[in-house]
Amino acid sequence: MTPEATRPSAGQARRPSTLPKRVAAPSGSLYRMIWRWHFYAGILVAPTLLVVTITGALYIFRSEIENLAHADLRFVAPAGERAGAQAQVDAAVEAFPGRPPASIELPADPGRSSVVRLGEGRGALAVHVDPFRARPLGAIDPDRPGWTEAFFTTVLKIHRELLAGWPGRLVVELTVGWTILLLATGLYLWWPRRGGGPAGVWWARFRAKPYTVLRDLHTVLGFYLLAPVAVIAVSGLFYCLVWGEAFHRATRGRPEASGGGTPSTSAAVRGDPDPTPMPALSLDRIEALARARYPDRNLFITLPEPGSRTFSLSAGNDYDNSYGPFVSARFELDRRDGRMVSHSTLAEDERYWWHGWAYPLHVGSVLGPTTKVIWLVACLVLAAMPVTGLWMWWIRRPAGRAGFPRRPDRPVPRGLVAAIAALSLLLPVVGASILLILTGEAIVGVVRRALARQSPAPA
Structure with missing residues (x-):
């Protein structure tokens, strides 16, 4: 073909080719092996x-979807000073009588409601309380969860x-x-x-x-x-x-997880009931002591049994919406004088020390x-x-074949x-x-070779 035959005619614009250049895949045995495993x-x-x-x-x-579904329970309008923890517990008990109070969660965010749990275990009723007005906003019953929880x-x-x-x-x-x-x-x-x-x-x-x-x-x-x-x-x-x-x-047994926190005292001092009467700090005072130590974290206070010598508390950042790792500390305060009885952090936990970083990295809340x-x-x-x-x-x-990649000969x-x-x-x-897989592949290969030897030779 002459150059004139391939030259565009007058008035015909020369267009650059828009077709992609196909580059053949490498034909090496290693490439085929890896592609086979990938497939x-x-x-x-x-x-x-x-x-x-x-x-x-x-x-x-x-968390974002649940916040939208329960916005009337989870969010409040800040107004003045917050009510004490005891007033919020009393308001929840009065609104939903018949269940003993077990704990209270006090968020650091002033726009979030407190949560008082009535009853024990997973069946506890979660009562959301306006912390500024000590007014119950409603409750979520785990026995009859809403559509988001279910x-x-x-x-x-x-x-x-x-x-x-x-x-x-x-x-x-x-x-x-x-x-x-x-x-x-x-x-x-x-x-x-x-x-x-x-x-x-x-x-x-x-x-x-x-x-x-x-x-x-x-x-x-x-x-x-x-x-x-x-x-x-x-x-x-x-x-x-x-x-x-x-x-x-x-x-297990790494130095960081071998008890780097404040050592716990004996069970008799930590939580067992004391038969002798003793003066005890109020729940509001315990809240103030914990808030002074952790001003920017959510507080979770487990209400003690009558006669118990300690309050059990935990302090952590927002589990699903915080930047960086999830941090948490568990500690106990003596009811008589507020003295720290024991203290440990999630990073010191022998089994779940990795959870603080693994969870936010897994669910994407890290940033x-x-x-x-x-x-x-x-x-x-x-x-x-x-x-x-x-x-x-x-x-x-x-056509007519599965087209699965074959095993390389090398x-x-x-x-x-x-x-x-x-x-x-x-x-x-x-x-x-x-x-x-390799065992099954070897068995299939042996069977195929045996069948090939038994098949009659072509005439």
């Missing part, structure tokens, strides 16, 4: 990952255990572990290589064919949200059944609304990943074997599943 890991966790991410996304804004209780139960008890918790832990493996293999598959441009790596090619658009959305969004998804997954391990218990056993929105987007994108992955496989599968590199072994040690549930 099968996605199929393995797709159903559960969809459930866990959707329920997690719903739970992120639980909804989020169910959402959390699905998120943690799929409504299946400890077997469900194992399945969720398996999903979390394989998700971490998906992130690692996905990062390797995304990694820019020679011969490829920025399109499809740093941004999606929306004018390309459907498969290319799906592939770009899958990889590009996955890369940009890799960090928050990794934080969500790793922090979720602390609440898993096997990994959480193993982590507790591995860190307030900003990270909550990012975490919400990350959950939704993570939920879409199995969908786009399976969609791509469906589009590209050969042996697995030692580095990859070492990485899988290390991952199996760090994530024991994933390690057990990998062992089962």
Whole structure:
């Protein structure tokens, strides 16, 4: 063909090509091995990952939704000085007689109501009281919860255990572990290589064919949200059944958790009833002493039994809406003189010292609304990943065949074997599943070879 034949005719504008350049995927055996594991890991966790991410996304804004649903109970208009804790307890008891007062929660935020709990245990009635007017605003009965309480209780139960008890918790832990493996293999598959441009790596090619658009959305969004998804997954391990218990056993006895707070006195001094009469400080005085020590934290005061020598208290920041870690301290004050009897912080707790950082990192409250929105987007994108992955496989599968990736002929590199072994040690549930998969694959291979030997040779 001559140059004249390819030159545009007069009046015909020369248009730059808008078609994306296709860069062939690397053909190395390592790339195919990792892509194969990525594919099968996605199929393995797709159903559960969809459930866990959707329920997690719903739970992120639980406190905001409950605040909207119960705004008349939770929020007040500040006016003058706050009433004492005793006056608020008395107002709650008068409004809802028949149940003994058990505790009172006094928020640091002047725009929030106090909560007096009447009755014991999980069946206690939560009475919201205006702290400035000592006026009950209403109550939430756990035996007849509102739609928000019932909804989020169910959402959390699905998120943690799929409504299946400890077997469900194992399945969720398996999903979390394989998700971490998906992130690692996905990062390797995304990694820019020679011969490829920025399109499809740093941004999606929306004018390309459907498969290319799906592939770009899958990889590009996955890369940009890799960090928050990794934080969500790793922090979720602390609440898993096997990994959480193993982590507790591995860190038991660390110096920071061996009783760094004020040592507790004997049980007789701390809380057992004293048969001899004694003068006791009022609840308002105990509140003042605790507030002087923790002016910017929410106070939770457990009302003592008659004759008990101590008040049990805790002080912490807002559990769901604080910036940074959740901090909490538990302490006891002597009823006679307000002396500190014992004191410990969450960071000193032998079992749950990690909770102060793990929870806000997991639910996205660590930097307030900003990270909550990012975490919400990350959950939704993570939920879409199995969908786009399976969609791509469906589009590209050969006619009449499943199109699953075959096992490479070359042996697995030692580095990859070492990485899988290390991952199996760090994530024991994933390690057990990998062992089962490899065992099943070996059995299938033996059966196939046996059948091939028994089949008659072609004439």
